[in-house]
Amino acid sequence: MTEIVKAWWFAASDVLPYGDGRRIIVGETHSLEKGGIVLCRHALHGSIHPYDALNYASGPYLYRTEHWGDLVQESDKIGSRHRNYVDMHDITPQLLLFACEQALSVIHLWDAPQCVLDYLSGGDKTAESAARSAAWNAAESAARSAAESAAWNAAESAARSAAWSAAWSAAWNAARSAARSAAWNAAWNAAWNAAYSAARQRFAEIVNEAFGIEE
Numbered sequence: 001m002t003e004i005v006k007a008w009w010f011a012a013s014d015v016l017p018y019g020d021g022r023r024i025i026v027g028e029t030h031s032l033e034k035g036g037i038v039l040c041r042h043a044l045h046g047s048i049h050p051y052d053a054l055n056y057a058s059g060p061y062l063y064r065t066e067h068w069g070d071l072v073q074e075s076d077k078i079g080s081r082h083r084n085y086v087d088m089h090d091i092t093p094q095l096l097l098f099a100c101e102q103a104l105s106v107i108h109l110w111d112a113p114q115c116v117l118d119y120l121s122g123g124d125k126t127a128e129s130a131a132r133s134a135a136w137n138a139a140e141s142a143a144r145s146a147a148e149s150a151a152w153n154a155a156e157s158a159a160r161s162a163a164w165s166a167a168w169s170a171a172w173n174a175a176r177s178a179a180r181s182a183a184w185n186a187a188w189n190a191a192w193n194a195a196y197s198a199a200r201q202r203f204a205e206i207v208n209e210a211f212g213i214e215e
Contacts, residue, residue: 005067006086007046007078008207010164012059024063029084037070043079050207051200052076054171057164060092064211087211094206095163099170102199106177171199 016022022030030044037043046065047053053062055076069081100120107120175195208215 002068003071005071005078007048007065007067008050008053009046009063009065010053010057010059011061011063017058024085026085026088029082031082037072037079037081039072039074039077039079043072044081044083045077045079046083047077049200049204051203054164054168054203057168060090060095060163061088062091062207063088089210091207091210092163094210095167098203098206099166101202102170102174106174109177175199
């Protein structure tokens with residue numbers, strides 16, 4: 001019996017990248033007819049967890065996929081000979097929400113300007129430019145502590161125009177910011193793991209809600 005693995009995969013458009021050119025259509029399947037399956041070189045990719053898929057995102061279009069045929073798996077991605085597109089959503093709003101939430105999770109580490117708070121709290125577009133500028137200026141200041149600088153970076157990430165990049169960067173910087181507030185190595189690792197796990201769980205909740213998946 002053929003093993004079918006469900007996964008997640010981000011795209012920047014409705015056309016396969018890297019010169020392939022085939023259209024991506026929900027309900028249809030792409031296949032690689034020739035060659036062995038090699039991750040990052042010759043495979044139809046996906047990730048079992050949506051947070052892992054975010055690490056490889058090229059755009060905001062998230063597909064629910066099914067994979068089979070010569071499956072190859074690593075810790076955060078899979079490759080297969082066949083990939084079926086079960087569902088798709090443009091999750092730009094959800095990505096921006098996630099990015100802002102991650103930045104707000106470390107807001108207590110520094111005295112954020114009101115323009116940054118306004119943007120992170122409600123996605124106020126009128127505050128976006130000012131928030132980005134303030135975050136950049138603070139992140140570049142050598143006088144700031146490591147935790148404070150990372151918190152600034154999280155805010156700057158949340159204000160980026162590329163939603164998928166902002167979501168990943170803000171989560172990473174928020175985890176780093178929380179971890180660097182710990183004094184010892186063991187505490188640093190514990191803080192990082194806690195922040196990372198919380199971000200994974202929260203992003204999965206947001207994605208499942210967008211796709212109408214109850215878990």
